[in-house]
Amino acid sequence: xxxxxxxxxxxxxxxxxxxxxxxxxxxxxxxxxxxxxxxxxxxxxxxxxxxxxxxxxxxxxxxxxxxxxxxxxxxxxxxxxxxxxxxxxxxxxxxxxxxxxxxxxxxxxxxxxxxxxxxxxxxxxxxxxxxxxxxxxxxxxxxxxxxxxxxxxxxxxxxxxxxxxxxxxxxxxxxxxxxxxxx
Amino acid sequence: xxxxxxxxxxxxxxxxxxxxxxxxxxxxxxxxxxxxxxxxxxxxxxxxxxxxxxxxxxxxxxxxxxxxxxxxxxxxxxxxxxxxxxxxxxxxxxxxxxxxxxxxx
Numbered sequence: 001x002x003x004x005x006x007x008x009x010x011x012x013x014x015x016x017x018x019x020x021x022x023x024x025x026x027x028x029x030x031x032x033x034x035x036x037x038x039x040x041x042x043x044x045x046x047x048x049x050x051x052x053x054x055x056x057x058x059x060x061x062x063x064x065x066x067x068x069x070x071x072x073x074x075x076x077x078x079x080x081x082x083x084x085x086x087x088x089x090x091x092x093x094x095x096x097x098x099x100x101x102x103x104x105x106x107x108x109x110x111x112x113x114x115x116x117x118x119x120x121x122x123x124x125x126x127x128x129x130x131x132x133x134x135x136x137x138x139x140x141x142x143x144x145x146x147x148x149x150x151x152x153x154x155x156x157x158x159x160x161x162x163x164x165x166x167x168x169x170x171x172x173x174x175x176x177x178x179x180x181x182x183x
Numbered sequence: 184x185x186x187x188x189x190x191x192x193x194x195x196x197x198x199x200x201x202x203x204x205x206x207x208x209x210x211x212x213x214x215x216x217x218x219x220x221x222x223x224x225x226x227x228x229x230x231x232x233x234x235x236x237x238x239x240x241x242x243x244x245x246x247x248x249x250x251x252x253x254x255x256x257x258x259x260x261x262x263x264x265x266x267x268x269x270x271x272x273x274x275x276x277x278x279x280x281x282x283x284x285x286x287x288x
């Protein structure tokens with residue numbers, strides 16, 4: 001399982017909550033951001049760079065991440081946000097855990113976006129374009145009943161990406177081993 | 184991100200560069216204010232946004248563009264977005280922005 005990458009200085013209880021919420025032996029990426037890190041654009045570049053290449057087009061990955069982080073920072077008043085990613089056969093799951101939970105309106109905004117209709121641009125945009133964009137990028141989006149988790153499922157081509165993913169994973173393990181030896 | 188204004192007669196050309204994401208929330212508000220002030224005062228009757236140097240964009244900035252567009256249209260002024268990169272153009276197509284705005288590649 002991957003180590004948790006910390007952005008900013010998240011509180012210990014937040015790290016613990018995120019770890020408990022997102023624990024899964026199949027996670028290849030885990031991160032926790034504090035409220036300040038959510039507003040740091042460099043964090044997005046680091047996370048995008050940390051992901052194995054070719055799982056998703058880089059621009060789609062960046063767009064999905066920025067929309068979810070914006071949701072937590074702008075509309076969720078998140079104090080901390082956890083990010084987990086795991087892959088199984090042809091599916092990539094990117095999961096966010098936030099504390100405190102998302103506002104209740106988010107569920108309604110997602111329901112509206114699922115109807116498939118884009119907002120009427122001639123009037124104020126109810127809920128904006130974040131979820132309509134995410135629904136065009138991801139196969140499925142869900143929000144947990146307690147509104148702490150936002151999960152995005154992406155379809156990926158397993159045959160095409162398996163070799164690239166394994167090469168990335170082995171390289172990462174080698175780097176960790178080399179770093180451990182050098183300490 | 185950064186933006187530069189250039190007046191060409193009654194046309195306002197705005198050269199935008201860098202990443203346009205929610206992190207640049209304040210700059211978005213400033214851009215809306217500066218453009219709409221000029222349009223409201225009748226100093227320009229056409230706005231051209233040059234996106235050649237824009238690298239990233241999110242839904243927050245789509246909202247910024249739509250707000251500018253609505254204000255410009257209310258004053259019967261023109262509005263064009265030009266030279267978006269492939270990824271930005273794809274985003275515009277995703278949300279069907281071309282239904283309401285002229286996008287020149």
